[in-house]
Amino acid sequence: xxxxxxxxxxxxxxxxxxxxxWDDRVSEAAIxxxxxxxxxxxxxxxxxxxxxxxxxxxGGADGVRFWRKGRTRLETVDWEK
Numbered sequence: 001x002x003x004x005x006x007x008x009x010x011x012x013x014x015x016x017x018x019x020x021x022w023d024d025r026v027s028e029a030a031i032x033x034x035x036x037x038x039x040x041x042x043x044x045x046x047x048x049x050x051x052x053x054x055x056x057x058x059g060g061a062d063g064v065r066f067w068r069k070g071r072t073r074l075e076t077v078d079w080e081k
């Protein structure tokens with residue numbers, strides 16, 4: 001679903017149109033989460049463009065979690081607060 005919402009946003013579709021196209025099964029929070037995931041997918045844990053793909057950013061409602069090479073757990077970072 002994420003790639004489909006991103007494609008709709010890329011075409012310039014409004015959030016309201018996207019919600020209606022999905023019969024209101026996609027909330028505004030889900031659309032915002034899709035945008036956040038796309039925005040953070042290439043960032044390091046400091047919010048800067050990652051120099052190499054050693055980290056994987058995963059956006060969620062509680063912030064952004066990072067999986068770092070050699071670590072055993074996700075680290076949560078929330079730049080919004």
